[in-house]
Amino acid sequence: MTGKAYEPRAFCSPSKHFGTSEDVVWRVPVEAQEAVQRKRLKPHLLVAALNQLDDRMLAARYQHDLVVLIRAALDDRRLSLKDHAAHEGFDYTRTTRMLRGEIVMKLEDIAAQHRTLGIAYPV
Numbered sequence: 001m002t003g004k005a006y007e008p009r010a011f012c013s014p015s016k017h018f019g020t021s022e023d024v025v026w027r028v029p030v031e032a033q034e035a036v037q038r039k040r041l042k043p044h045l046l047v048a049a050l051n052q053l054d055d056r057m058l059a060a061r062y063q064h065d066l067v068v069l070i071r072a073a074l075d076d077r078r079l080s081l082k083d084h085a086a087h088e089g090f091d092y093t094r095t096t097r098m099l100r101g102e103i104v105m106k107l108e109d110i111a112a113q114h115r116t117l118g119i120a121y122p123v
Helices: 030-038 043-076 081-088 092-099 107-117
Strands: none
Touching: 030 043, 043 092, 043 107, 081 092, 081 107
């Protein structure tokens, strides 16, 4: 997949509840759908572009679920995110952006949270 980076929280409504245990609604942002439609792609490329939006929405849901588990693990250990990041050598600003859904979580991030907090996405 190529293309510009996206914000996972854009697929979550309300976006401020991304990564919390609050009930959220998942949807492909209208702006993203309209941007794809404006490109006037050939039918097979249009389908591929719309499928990519669906893939991003599913990835955003995975990240949301992992963030909920990360926050719960930190609460269980009575650790602040700032303390956890400092202790493990994580970049605090990047970590907070990842947990808020402003940036995409990488596989390395998932592995690091599994190693440090013992959590993994239930597949």
